[in-house]
Amino acid sequence: MAKPVSEYTRKRNFDITSEPAETGGKARSSKGKALTFVIHKHDARNLHYDFRLELDGTLKSWAVPKGPSLDPKNKRLAVHVEDHPLGYGSFEGSIPEGQYGAGDVIVWDRGIWQPHGDPRETYKEGKLKFTLIGEKLTGDWALVRTHLRGSGDKEQWLLIKEKDEAVRSGDEYDIVVDKPESVVSGTTVGGGRAPAKKNSRTRKTAASSPEPQAAAAKKPARKAAAGNKRLPDKLAPQLATLVDTPPEGDWLYEIKFDGYRIMTRIIDGEVRMITRNGHDRTERLPLQAKAVSEMNLGDSWLDGEAVVLNDAGLPDFQALQNAFEIGRSKDIVYYLFDVPFLNGEDLREKPVEDRRAALKKLLGKQKNRLLRFSDAFSASHRDIVESACSLSLEGVIGKRAGSVYQSRRSPDWIKLKCKLRQEFVIVGFTKPQGTRSGFGALLLAVNEEGAGLVYAGRVGTGFNQKMLGDLFEQMKPLEQDASPLSKKLTSAQARGVHWIEPTLVGEVEFGEWTREGIIRHSAFIALRSDKPASEVVHEYPRTPKDIKAPFKPKASKAKAEPAQDSPAREKKPASSKRGAQDKDKIDVAGVLISHPERVIDRQSGLHKIDLAHYYESIGDWILPHLDHRPVALLRCPEGVEGEQFFQKHSERLAIPNIKQLDPKLDPGHARLMEIDSVQALVGAAQMGTIELHTWGSTYDQIELPDHFVLDLDPDEALPWRSMIEATQMTLAVLDELGLDAYIKTSGGKGMHVIVPLARKADWDAVKAFAKALAQFISAQLPERFTATSGPKNRVGKIFIDYLRNTRGASTVAAYSVRARPGLPVSVPIARDELASVKSSAQWNISNVLKRLRKLKADPWAGYKNTQRITKPMWKRLGVKAP
Known part of the structure; x- marks a missing residue:
C-alpha cells in the first residue's frame, strides 16, 4: 500500500x-x-x-x-x-x-x-x-x-x-x-x-x-543562497586513513573490498559510473548502470566498489581486471556503501548511519544481484581485524558513527589491513633464473617529497605464468639505460637490473617495512591502472591516538574569493615568480621548494609555495611558541585532501634545517625534533608539513610542563554563540581560582584555553589538576559541558578535553596552519576580542597577516610562566591535592 x-x-x-x-x-x-x-x-x-x-x-x-x-x-x-x-x-x-x-x-x-x-x-x-x-x-x-x-x-x-x-x-x-x-x-x-x-x-x-x-545598516545585504541546487557534475569520494590498530569509540566496520572505487552519478535519469580519478567507466559496466537506472532514482550520487568474487565468495582483484579487459560486466558485482546525494537532496551532512540506512532501504527493493549493499561486521572493535583476517579478507574499513561525508581523505574513515599492502612504482626487473620465464623479480619504488623516486625493495613471488608473460611484454618497450631512482643503488643491488620508464604501478602485499625503508616478505598482487605513478607514496599507518580528535571540515559551497592579502605576496624573493605550470624549484628563505605549483587546498586554490611563504612571513610570531619545544608534524604530501600522517620523531625524514634533540629525551624512539628558525619552518613546509604541534614542556625541563591546555570541543550542532559563552564561563572559573589564562582559536570548531605555569609540578599532577578543573566546570553546568570523551557524551554539549596534558601529547601551535579546507590558522586572541570572533576558522593563511599588521599589541601580552597550582585551588575544586 x-x-x-x-x-x-x-x-x-x-x-x-x-x-x-x-x-x-x-x-x-x-x-x-x-x-x-x-x-x-x-x-x-x-x-x-x-x-x-x-x-x-x-x-x-x-x-x-x-x-x-x-x-x-x-x-x-x-x-x-x-x-x-x-x-x-x-x-x-x-x-x-x-x-x-x-x-x-x-x-x-x-x-x-x-x-x-x-x-x-x-x-x-x-x-x-x-x-x-x-x-x-x-x-x-x-x-x-x-x-x-x-x-x-x-x-x-x-x-x-x-x-x-x-x-x-x-x-x-x-x-x-x-x-x-x-x-x-x-x-x-x-x-x-x-x-x-x-x-x-x-x-x-x-x-x-x-x-x-x-x-x-548593521550588515550589508548580499544575495542569499538558494535552497536545493543541481547536483554537482563531479564529486570526489571520501577516502580512508590507514591505521595500525582499531581505535576506541563508536565505529561501523565493513569489508575492505579489493576492487575499483566507483562513484555513480544520476542526473536527469542518465547514469554514469566514474572512477575515483574521474574516468567514466560506464561502457565497462553496462549491466550495473542498467540496474541502477531501473531503481528509478532522481538526481543522486552513489558510492561503492566494483569487485569480482571468487569461488569462495571473496574479492579477486586479478579476476576484476580480466573482467574489465574482456568486457564481462555480468561477472562484476557493484557493492554500494554510501549515498552522498539522494533524489536531489544533499545528504553529506547527515550521519553516516542515516545515509547507509537510506541506501540499504533502496537496495532492499531491487532484486538484481549485480547491486549489493555493503553490510557491517557484528564483531567488536577489538576483534574486528582478526575476524576479517580469518575470512581471508584484505582488511576492513571503519567509519566513525555520526560522521559526515567529506570529499577528501579523512580520519573519520579508517582502513585496517590484515597484511601491509600498497601500490609501488615498478622501476626495473631482473633476469629469470632456472626454468622461470619472463623475469625474476621487480624493483619497486615510492615517491618521496623533495627526493623523487626512492628504492623500496623487490618482489619475486605471487606471479603465475600468464602474469609473468603479460607483464614482461609491457615492460620491454619501457626499457632504458639509466636508473629512474633519485639515488644510485649499490653495485650489488643494481647487478643484472634492467631499468624501465617508471610508469607502471603494481600492488604488493608484504610483511613489514625495515628501518631503511625496504619491504620484506613481499608478494605481487596485480598491476593497477587506476592510480598514476606520480601519486604512489609510502603509506604510513596512524595510531588511534593520532586520530583521537577527528577533523570536521565543512567546505564552503561557494568558490572562495581571490585573496587580496595572500601570503604569497608578503615577502617573495625576486626569484619567486610562479606561473601556473612552473615546474622549477623556488628559493624561499634559502630552502628550495619543489613542486611549488602543487595545489594543496582545492577550496581556496592555494599552492605549496603559498604555504612556504606563509611560514616564512609568520616567523616572528610563531617561533616564540616553538622555542625549545619538541614539535610533532602533521604531514600532508598530497595536500589537505590527501593522505595525512602524524610524525613525532625525526626517523629517516630529512627536513632542511630542522634540529634533532637528544635521544635520551624519548628513549626507545628516534630523536624528537625542534623547529627553531624560519629556515626550519620553510623546510617543514617543503616536506609536506601543514600543521605544527608542540609539547606542553620545553626539552630542557621535559618532565615539568610549563602550561596546561583545555581544548573546548563542541557538538557540531551547537551554534558558535555557545562556543563563545563556554569560553567565557571557563575563563570565569579560572579567574575565581586566581589563574591567568589566554585563549586562541583552534582553527577548527573550538577554542583553546592555555594556562601558563611555573615549572614546578610534574605531568601527572598537572594532568590531574586539568581533569579536576574540567570535571568541576561540567558538574556546575552539566547542561552545557562534559568532561567525558566520546560522541554520546557530547550531545548538545561542549567537551572539555584535558587529555592533551600528558607527557608526549601535543596541541597545535599558535599561528600554525590547519590541514582543513581553506587552510585556517590557530590564532591567539585577546579576551576583549572574544565576543566579536565569528568562527574558530575565521583566520586563514590569506588574511591572518593582515590582522597582525593592524594589532596595536600582542594579544597575549603579559604571558609569564610564574603561576603555581596551590592547595587552596585544589580545595576549591573539591579535590584533595596530590
Missing part, C-alpha cells in the same frame, strides 16, 4: 520550487544526537517567522506572525502548520510566485533545543517546555496549545519566554528589530513580496526593507 502523500508534499510542486522534497527514506534517529531547531523569517503574503523543532525525524512547525519576544508578558501567537522535512532546516531562497508560501526565506536563527521532560508526551499534551541554545535565542521557552480556533483547522498555540537571565523587557528591546539578518548569509527580508522564479536568488536588500535603517 502506497504511503499517503504528506500535507507538506501535497502543497508543493518540486519541479518549480527549490524547497527540499521529502526523501521518503527512514527518518534519522534522534537517539544519541542533539535535537536541532530553526527559525525561518518568511516574507510571504505577510511577513512572519516559522518556528521549527526537530522531533521524531521531522520539523514540527509553527507560524509566529510577530516573531519571538524575550519578554514573558508578550505571549506570541503560534499557528501550528504542517511538519517539514529535516532538510528544510538549512533552506534559504525564494519560493516562486504561484507556489504555496511564495516569497523570500532566510534562516533567522538556528541551534539546538533541549526538551524538559519527554518531548513526545509534552507535545501531545500541548505543553512543550524547552531550552534553546541558538545564535540569537537562548534560555527557557514554552509552547502552549490554546482552545482558540483560527481559520481552518489550524491549532492555535502560544510561544512564551520563561523567566530567566535571558529575559528583556519588550518596552526596551525587540530582538526581531535589533537582529533582522540571517545567521547563515547575513541577508534581510521584509516589506512585501517580490516576483520569484525557480531557483531565483533575488533578494530584497536591507535598504528596501521597512525595518529600521539603523538595524538594517
